[in-house]
Amino acid sequence: MSLHEVLPIPGSKETIVDEIFERFLGASRIFRNRDVLRHDYVPDHLPHREEQISRLAVILSPVLKGSRGSNAFIYGKTGTGKTAVSRFVLKKLVQKCDEVGRPIHACYVNCRIAGTAYRVLASLCESIGVYVPFTGLATGEVFHRFRRGVLASKRPVIVVLDEIDALVKAHGDDVLYELTRINEGVAGGGVAIVGISNDLRFKEYLDPKVLSSLSEEEVVFRPYTANELYDILTERASAAFLDGVVSDAAIRLCAALAASEHGDARRALDLLRVAGEIAEREEANRVTEDHVRRAQEKIEYERVVEVLKTLPFHAKLVVCSVYLLEGLEKPTATGNVYEVYKRVCSEVGVDPLTQRRISGIINELDAVGVLNARVISMGRYGRTKHIGLGIPKLYIRRVFLEDEVLSRFFGEEPSPG
DNA sequence: CTTCCACAGGAACCAGCGGACC
C-alpha cells in the first residue's frame, strides 16, 4: 500500500504540509543547535560547580588504581546540577580509566524513571553486560545475577542512583542494603554507590546501617543564584542560538524567573528553549522578554494539561469533585469531597472506590500539584484535610471539556473568581 | 484536664496480569 492510499492529501493541504516540512528542514533563523538546551545534555563546562566536580572526582578516583571508590551521597534541589555533575565526572572517569588500561563499569540509573527495585537492578545488570528478562524473576534472583556479574568481571563498578529518594520512599531501602553489602568478601574492585537525592530530609527514611555505609562522603549542591544562572544561560545560549538573536534582557529574565523558583537551572534552560521556539514559530528575528514570559505560561499550561490528561479515571473524578465543591464554596474536607465524588460516580455510572482509597488519591494529587491538601484539626469537629485546587480552574475546565465522560460537569461558565 | 470527632495513614491482603523457569 502506498503512502497516498493511507494518507490521501488534497492538493492545497499538501502544499501546506510541504511548507511546514521545508521550513523545518531549512536553516533556522533562531537556533544554531537547540539540543544544547535540553536537560539531558551534558556540557563540557559546568560553571559554578567546580568545587562539587573536584569533590566527586576525589571521592571516585581510587578506581583509577583498581580499588573501590568511596560511597557518596549527593544532595540538592532539582536543577542544581547534581545529575549533570555526576554524569560529567562519570564520563571523564570512564575515559581516564580506559586510557590507563583499568576499565571500569559505570552505571547510571534514574530510580524514579526505573520505578521499582526490580527495574533498577535490571538496568544495573544490563550496564555490566548481564542479561535479565524484564519481568518474571524474583528480585533476589536479579540481585544475585548482578552480584555474580560484578565478581566475574573483576572490574570496579560505580553505580549512580539518581532520584534515589523516590525508590526508597516507594519500596524501602532493602535494595540499598543489599548493594552496600555486595563488597563483603570482595578483594579489590567492588561497587561504589553514588546516591543522588532531591530531598534534603531523605536520610530520615534510611536504616542507620545503610546510612552509615552510604554516606561515607557527602556533597551538597546549593541552589544557583540569579547571577550564576545568568552565567550558565549565557554560555549555553551562545552555543544554542545564532549570534545576536537572544537579548541580554531575555536571558536576565529567564535567570530571574528560575531563581525565584529555588534556583532551578533546568527551569531556566526550559524557559530559554521554549522562548526560542515561540520566536521561531512566529518567524521573529530575536528572542525577547515577551517571548520568555509567554514561554513561562506555556510551560506551566502544558505541564498541567499533561498531568490532567494522564490521570487515572477515578483521580479525574476526584479533581472534578473538588472543582465542583469549590464552586459551592463549601469547606473542602475529605468527607465532603467523598460525598460529591460518590454523586459524581453515580452520575457517570461507575462504582465509587472506598474513602480510604480516595484519601490516598488526594495525597497523590497533592504530590503532583493538582490539588493542595493540608491536614488540619477542627478540634471537637475532628481531624481532616483542607483540599483546594493547585492549578487554575480555567485549565481544568479546558482539559475536561474535551473529555467525553467528564465534559458534562463543565457545561456552564464558572462563577468569576 | 478529659473527651471525642472525623478523619489520617499504616499494614495486610487480594485479584488479575504478563512473564520466566523447569
Place this chain on the structure above:
DNA sequence: GGTCCGCTGGTTCCTGTGGAAG
C-alpha cells in the same frame, strides 16, 4: 503446564491524633 515472580490498583481493618468543646 504448573508454579513461581513482581506490579498495579484496589480492599478491609486498624490504630493514631490535634485541639475545640465541655
